Amino acid sequence: DQQVKQNSPSLSVQEGRISILNCDYTNSMFDYFLWYKKYPAEGPTFLISISSIxxxxxxxxxxxxxNKSAKHLSLHIVPSQPGDSAVYFCAAPRFTSGTYKYIFGTGTRLKVLA
Amino acid sequence: GAGVSQSPSNKVTEKGKDVELRCDPISGHTALYWYRQSLGQGLEFLIYFQGNSAPDKSGLPSDRFSAERTGGSVSTLTIQRTQQEDSAVYLCASSSTVSNTQYFGPGTRLTVL
Incomplete structure (x- = not known):
């Protein structure tokens, strides 16, 4: 069963520096992995995807x-800006019993300090 | 065009009452998802509708939760006999079959007193 883990609940980065957000998944699939960004009181918005190929x-x-061998995704933001402060979710596909859906990680709260 | 809309934006209810949350997906999107985000938690999958197929209800936490999608468009998530642990933001998302990118609504914040 697909599990998605974002082991860092929060991250603080100085403006202009690189932000690196990590995500691990358990099951490999030939499909897309997704990153979403969420501001407070808003729904998540699609940010970027990567094909498994x-x-x-x-x-x-x-x-x-x-990194398919490690079953690991990372999102790099450079240079980081204060407006990037948000919660970032990664999502991996799961296909079971004839249905297809994405499983989301628990999110990483990024704070970019001015 | 219009995005995914949800209503109400906020709902406060008393323990034991039933609530209905509504989602209007993007026109033409065949897939519709419900998630919830409890305080400090990630996005928890609840239920998934795809076209005329039977919904995937594997994420519903208990039989107090149900959802329907009428006419392949609007969806209603119903929570019966609400409990305090049901307090969360309930998010709806839709996607087309061409692109699996999910477009989320703003969510409904449910507070059970």
Whole structure:
């Protein structure tokens, strides 16, 4: 059964430095892994994804790395900005009993200090 | 176009009462998900609707929880005999079959006194 773990509940980074958020999953699938960002009192918004056939996907200041052998994802934000302060969730696909859905991690609260 | 909407945005109820939470997905999206986020917790999957298929109810925490999706569009999550541990933000998301990116609504904050 797919499990997704984000072992760091919080992270503080100085503005301009790199933020690295980590995520571990248990079951491999040929599909996309996702990162979402959530501000207080708002629903999560899609941030970036990575296909399981790639090891890196970059979109502006955001880069996601996938290490399939370690079953590990990481999201890099560089340079970090105060507006990046939010909770970040990773999500991995699960396909069981004919249904397909994403399982989310518990989130990492990022605080970027000005 | 309009995003996912949810109502009410806030709901305060007394223990033992029933509540209904509504979700209007993005038009044309065939998949609809309900999650909840308790204080300090991650997103907990509750239930998933995909087209006309039987819903995946594997995440519902007890038989007090149920959901339906009428006409393949609007969904209602019902919690019967609410308990204090049901207090959480309930989030709805929808996605198309082409892209599995889920678009979330703003959530309903439920407080059970």
């Amino acid at each position: 790639k090891d890196k996907n970059e979109d502006g200041r955001f880069t996601v790395f996938l």
